[in-house]
Amino acid sequence: MEELLPLFPEQASSLAASVDALYFFVIGVSVFFSVLIAGSLIYFFVRYRRREASQVGSPVHGSVVLEIAWTVIPLAITMVMFGWGAKVFFSLSRPPAGATEFYVVAKQWMWKFQHPEGRREINELHVPLGVPIKLTMTSEDVIHSFFVPAFRVKADVLPGRYSTVWFAATRPGRYHLFCAEYCGAEHSRMGGWVTVMEPSEYERWLAGESPRRTLVATGEEIFSQRACNTCHRPDTEVRGPSLIGLVGKQVRLTGGRKLIADETYIRESILNPGAKVVAGYEPIMPTFQGQLSEEELVQLLSYIKSLGKSAGGESAR
Amino acid sequence: MKNTAAAPDYLNANYGIWSWLLTTDHKRIAILYLISVTFFFFLGGFFAVLLRLELLTPAGDLVQADTYNRLFTMHGVVMVFFFLIPVIPAVLGNFLVPLMIGARDLAFPKINLASWYIYTVGGLVTFWAILNGGVDTGWTFYTPFSTTFSNTYVIATGLGIFITGFSSIFTGLNFIVTIHRLRAPGLTWFRLPLFIWAHYATSLVMILGTPVITITIVLVALERAFHIGIFDPALGGDPLLFQHLFWFYSHPAVYIMVLPAMGVVSELVAAFARKRIFGYEFVAYASIAIAVLGFLVWGHHMFVSGQSVYAATVFSVLSMFVAIPSAVKVFNWTATLYRGSISYQTPLLYALGFIGLFTIGGLTGLVVATLGVDVHVHDTYFVVAHFHYIMVGGTIMAYLGGLHYWWPKMTGKLYPEFWAKLSAMIIFIGFNLTFFPQFVLGYLGMPRRYHAYPEEFQVLHVLSSAGASILGVGYLIPMVYFAWSMRYGKRCEPNPWGAVGLEWEAASPPPPHNFDQIPVVSGGPYDYADKRNRGG
Numbered sequence: 001m002e003e004l005l006p007l008f009p010e011q012a013s014s015l016a017a018s019v020d021a022l023y024f025f026v027i028g029v030s031v032f033f034s035v036l037i038a039g040s041l042i043y044f045f046v047r048y049r050r051r052e053a054s055q056v057g058s059p060v061h062g063s064v065v066l067e068i069a070w071t072v073i074p075l076a077i078t079m080v081m082f083g084w085g086a087k088v089f090f091s092l093s094r095p096p097a098g099a100t101e102f103y104v105v106a107k108q109w110m111w112k113f114q115h116p117e118g119r120r121e122i123n124e125l126h127v128p129l130g131v132p133i134k135l136t137m138t139s140e141d142v143i144h145s146f147f148v149p150a151f152r153v154k155a156d157v158l159p160g161r162y163s164t165v166w167f168a169a170t171r172p173g174r175y176h177l178f179c180a181e182y183c184g185a186e187h188s189r190m191g192g193w194v195t196v197m198e199p200s201e202y203e204r205w206l207a208g209e210s211p212r213r214t215l216v217a218t219g220e221e222i223f224s225q226r227a228c229n230t231c232h233r234p235d236t237e238v239r240g241p242s243l244i245g246l247v248g249k250q251v252r253l254t255g256g257r258k259l260i261a262d263e264t265y266i267r268e269s270i271l272n273p274g275a276k277v278v279a280g281y282e283p284i285m286p287t288f289q290g291q292l293s294e295e296e297l298v299q300l301l302s303y304i305k306s307l308g309k310s311a312g313g314e315s316a317r
Numbered sequence: 318m319k320n321t322a323a324a325p326d327y328l329n330a331n332y333g334i335w336s337w338l339l340t341t342d343h344k345r346i347a348i349l350y351l352i353s354v355t356f357f358f359f360l361g362g363f364f365a366v367l368l369r370l371e372l373l374t375p376a377g378d379l380v381q382a383d384t385y386n387r388l389f390t391m392h393g394v395v396m397v398f399f400f401l402i403p404v405i406p407a408v409l410g411n412f413l414v415p416l417m418i419g420a421r422d423l424a425f426p427k428i429n430l431a432s433w434y435i436y437t438v439g440g441l442v443t444f445w446a447i448l449n450g451g452v453d454t455g456w457t458f459y460t461p462f463s464t465t466f467s468n469t470y471v472i473a474t475g476l477g478i479f480i481t482g483f484s485s486i487f488t489g490l491n492f493i494v495t496i497h498r499l500r501a502p503g504l505t506w507f508r509l510p511l512f513i514w515a516h517y518a519t520s521l522v523m524i525l526g527t528p529v530i531t532i533t534i535v536l537v538a539l540e541r542a543f544h545i546g547i548f549d550p551a552l553g554g555d556p557l558l559f560q561h562l563f564w565f566y567s568h569p570a571v572y573i574m575v576l577p578a579m580g581v582v583s584e585l586v587a588a589f590a591r592k593r594i595f596g597y598e599f600v601a602y603a604s605i606a607i608a609v610l611g612f613l614v615w616g617h618h619m620f621v622s623g624q625s626v627y628a629a630t631v632f633s634v635l636s637m638f639v640a641i642p643s644a645v646k647v648f649n650w651t652a653t654l655y656r657g658s659i660s661y662q663t664p665l666l667y668a669l670g671f672i673g674l675f676t677i678g679g680l681t682g683l684v685v686a687t688l689g690v691d692v693h694v695h696d697t698y699f700v701v702a703h704f705h706y707i708m709v710g711g712t713i714m715a716y717l718g719g720l721h722y723w724w725p726k727m728t729g730k731l732y733p734e735f736w737a738k739l740s741a742m743i744i745f746i747g748f749n750l751t752f753f754p755q756f757v758l759g760y761l762g763m764p765r766r767y768h769a770y771p772e773e774f775q776v777l778h779v780l781s782s783a784g785a786s787i788l789g790v791g792y793l794i795p796m797v798y799f800a801w802s803m804r805y806g807k808r809c810e811p812n813p814w815g816a817v818g819l820e821w822e823a824a825s826p827p828p829p830h831n832f833d834q835i836p837v838v839s840g841g842p843y844d845y846a847d848k849r850n851r852g853g
Contacts, residue, residue, distance in 0.1 A: 005776045009761050021762070023690045030680035037651055037676050041669055044654035048590070051660065054815075057592025059846035062649075067599050070648040071641060078637035086630050092624050108466070115448025130697075132477045142462040143556060145621065145696060152693040156622045158557075159461065160550025163623045176771060179819035180696040180764045182455045184466060185382050188428025188767035 012175055013151035014132075014168040015092055020152075022088050026081055092153060095134040095166035101305075102127075103215070104137035105297040106157045108145040108183055109190035114298065118212035123192030125177065127169055127200035136165040136301075137258065138264060140294050145181035148194055156181055162263040169196040219303025222296055226288070240285065241278045245308040252279040265302055270297065326729065326826040335493060336382060341426035342829055347412035348727070354408060355796070357399040357440060363462030364392035366789065369751075369782040377769035385768040386453040387469065391562050393456030395447075396477050399440050399711055402570060405577035406488055406523075409719045410516050414492055417510050418818035419501025421830045425783065432487035435480060443477025446470040455583050456625070457567070460548035460559040464540040472541060474532040482527045485573075489523030492516050501819065503838035507601070508738035510818060510842040511587075511594060514601040515580025522569045522576070525612070527648040530566035533559070560622055564615035572611040574708055575675075576604055578715030579646055582668045585718050586650050588816040590657025596649040603642035607791040612637040620691045629688060636686035643679050647672060658845075662814070663737040667718025670745045674710025678703060681756065683712040698758025702752045710748055715745070717795060724799065729826045736798045744791035750784025817844060 011017055048057075102125075103114040113121045127133050137146060137157040146165055148155040150173075155165035163182035197205060213221070223229055231240035237241060241251075251261050254277045268275055270292065273285035292300070327344045328594055329706040361505050367388050371379040380388070412428065423429050428659050446452060452474040454463040464472050496517050500509070537559070539545045546552030587594050594600055616624060616632030650672055659665070681703040685691050694700060724732055754777040763774050770778070812821040819838070 003729055004773075006755055006773050008759055019689055019693055022687065023684065026684050026687055026690060030677075030683065033672075033680060037647060038673055040651050041654065041672060044657070045653070045661075046655060046668070048659050049656045050591075050658045055658040056845040057589070057590050059593070060652075060656055061593055061596065062596035062599070065530075066648075066652070067596050067645070070622050073642055074644045075638075078640060078683060079634075081683055082634050082637045084579055085687035085689045085691075087690065089620075089629065089633075090626065092689060092692055093810055120737060142466050143459060147696075147762070147764065149693070154695055158550070158623055159557075161623070176762060178762065178764045182386075182457075182459070182462070182766040184453075184462060185386065187386070188377065188382065188764075188769045244689050 010150045010171070010173075010175070011152075012169055012171040012173060013148075013273055014170055015088070016150070016170075018088050018091070018151045022081075022084055025053040025084065029077055029081070037255055087201065090211060095162065095164065096132050099132040099134040099166055101134050101136060101302070102294075104135050104146065104157065105140060105294040105298065106137065106146070106179070106190075107140040108142065109179070109186040111146075111177065111179075111190070111192055112295065113179050114215060114295065115206065116215050116302070117206055118196075118218065119206055119216045123177070125192070125194045126205055127194065127196055128199040129169055132166060132168040132201065133267060136162050136163055136164050137300065138162050138267075138298070139295055142183050142192065143181050144179050144183050147178045147180035148175055149178070151194075160267075161283050162267065169194075172196045215299055215302040216306040218297040218303070219306075222292075222300050223303055226292075228300075231285070239281075241281060243307055247305045247308050249308075252282075253277060254279050254283075266301060266304060268299055271301065324824070324828055326824060327829045328728070328826050330829045339430075341422070341430050343411050343423050343426065343429055344727070344827065344829075346429050346433050347408050350403065350407040350411060350436070353433070353437060353440065354404050356403075357395050358692050358792075359796075360444075361400055362390050362789065363393035363791065364388045364395065365785065368392060369785040371768065371779045372770075373782050374774045375770050375775050375778075379665075380768075382768045383453065386455075386766070389452040389766055390453055391447055391451050391456050393451070394443065394474060394478070395701075397570070397710075398454055398481055399436075399443065401574045401708055402485060403436060403481075403488075404574075404716050405517060405581060405712065405719065406492070406519055406573075407432075407484075409581065409716070409723065410488070410492065410519075410577060413512065413649075413820055414495060414497070414516055414721065416726075416823055416827065416831055417513055418496065418499060418504055419819045419832060419836045420495060420499035421832065421835075423491045424498055425491050428487050428704060429491055432484040432491070435487065436484035439477045439479070439481030439484065442480060443474050444478065446473035449473075455525070457563060458537060458559075460537065460540070460554075460556045461551070464547075465549050465551070472538050475538055479531055479534045479813065482531045485523045489520035489527075492520040493524070496520075499837050501836050502750070507598065508838055508841050509601075510578075510580075511583035511597065511600055512580035512602075514582070515576045515604045518604040519573055519580075520574045522573050522611065526566045526569040526573070529562060530570075533562040533566070536562070536574060555617070555625060557622060560619050561615065564618045565612070568615040569608075569611045570616065571704070571707065572607055572713045575664050576607060578671065578675075578712045579604065580718040581715040581722075582650060582671050584818070585644075585664045585668035585715075585722055586653050587843045587845075588722065588818075589660050589662055589668070590815055591815070591845040592653055592657040593841065593845065594649060596645075597651035597843075598648050600646055603645045606642040607639060610635065610642070614639055617691070618660070620688060621695050622740055633688045640679060640683060640686070643675075647676055647679070655742075660814075661668045663734065663741055664718045664722035664733075666738060666741040666745075667714050667721065671711060671714040671718065674706050674714060674745075674748065675677040678706030678710055681706065688766050693762075694759055696765055697759035698755040698763045699766055701765050702755035702759060705752045705755075710752070711736055714744070716833050717741075720795075720799070722814070723820075724802070726825045726827070728806070729808060730802045730805055731809045731813065732795075732802045732806060733798050736794055740791050740794035740798075743787060745792070747784050747787030747789075747791050751781050751788050752784070753780075754780045754784075790804055818842065 105112045113125050126308050139157045139159040144157040151167040177192045177193045232243050271289045274283045278282045344794050452469045540547045546554040548554040614636045617636045620629045758777045811825045
């Protein structure tokens, strides 16, 4: 029966239960009011049926007290929904510090994943149980949306910028991965599976493939191949600004504007370096538009982010 | 004031095709719209039939994925832009606004006729695009898919919507001026029927919102045709800008569909309980509140889009606010039945159906307005079920209720009561069987716009398709007996329901200029108690 006609999705992430509790609260309130209204309608319908053809209704015009009551009470209840909903939303939106970072590139019609250890997968994602995992995602073409119902997480994946989603799986198993934003002909086949494994098993699975370079190491290689290091050097800031500890830091641009250097800013600065130049530097960097794939961009990004970590004394994974 | 039987009514005042195609009589224009929107309703319904047939099995086996994508897109485009948005204002509103305020026509009769022609031209352009292969972007036209990636008739379909938008603007403008300028002597604002209040609020949304979708379509066409970077990041654009512009119109558009429906329901409840609407002023103000707040909630379509979490928080709280005036209306309709004189006629069955289904649609709106839950249910069948409860359970139930209630006014004929009651029940049952399982499917994680789906969702999909076949039969029956009654229906009295309201003071069907003498109004809109005192 359960397999033929499931009525409720599995809970397989640390936040699934809190989403469901909130859902049950809203549904509970809804059922209460639906029954109240339907019950009143049916009762009045029968009780006050017309008994003779010329009969008219009683002159009941209204009641300010009732109007205030059925404005204020629903308002108060919806404010509870709002507050509770915002609390759950913030915990869904903000990955815990130290979450392991995976990278996702979506395209028509597949999901491409890169583990920090360098292993890559398509339409399959293996993750260790209990470890908070943050996905940094971008798209090569149209908007997609990463959706794992068992984890109660969803986030749109856009071209030209990075979005994130995070989860900590709580039950080993295989769970549906769907694309939730309509993306063209094979939208309904742009899915796959997320496999949650015990950490030890996950380590064995990672090791099962011939040894690979980590994302950071690959990124470092691109960094030198593309000669980024001729200007962005740790020892001098003459031609280009230092990249150490850049991610999450506030930077001042030419013209005085300030912004927080996030992943999308770094991506833009690689592809369109003249757009937002750091104050004090000439716009001399060449563009890498069309020369780096989205995968290479996230490898570079993970290298640049690792520079911040070692400088801050935070140990790498 | 009653016309003699010999005086010509608007239907037989003159004959011939040109007397219809060049008419400026708001009642005839309403009939023209009735024919046009009915055509588009069955066209959109035809697409829905194919969709539900495809979804009977998990494999995408009846039609190709490309075809399926075109089908759901055209179902949405046709139903939203060519049926749901115009249906109540253009048919019932056109017919009744002048009658209800004691006017001989709308303020601009020629603009009214022009609005029907514009609607028809827009509809034909989109129909042409459909016949040539259609469009596959979803009715939401999200960029950059629609501007850069789709190989279908995006611009032609958009052009149809662009053109039709002007008919909406014309209708809204006409209603606003008419309601301000042409009210009968003594008909103060708080003596207006709630149908008029609702149409006034709707008209505000039409003239303020529609230009935004019109501009947005132009921008999509510019990017698609000339690669001007507006929405596609590859061209330097911003895809979220499109979503903001699109929903800035398309969320209020939901209120263009549902506000007039609420107006209809107020009339039906008052007429069949023979009672003033409980808390009349609050229901009137609630329409205005919905129209205003409706413009401030568009971002709730974008909670997982990548907009900032703070923007999402603001849109969530505003969306909670917009639920309140809707709730106030539901409570007031319910309270109106208290100590009423309730007659079990078909229009009231539809009104009760509306209240029940709209309540479920509204309450599940709270589920999707609640941030933490919306992340999970966004873009799933939960949302599909929610908005069908509002648009089909709400708007179409009210429209059918109104059509039955005013049918004697429009045609002078009665419809067969037995078949009418039967089809109202079939529609209610079929509707719930179609869309209730979709709430369950959505929470399970079934995404919308899927041609093929995992096997475990099949039982719920089969239930939904079975319900849709019942619903389809329910919609065909009224179509048949309305057509039948125009020729064979029993002639009715001018006021078969014993209802009050200026529209019932004119003959049924009314003469071309509605009133020989403009009525003078001395009381509120639902004075049944006074009527009893007068012995009438």
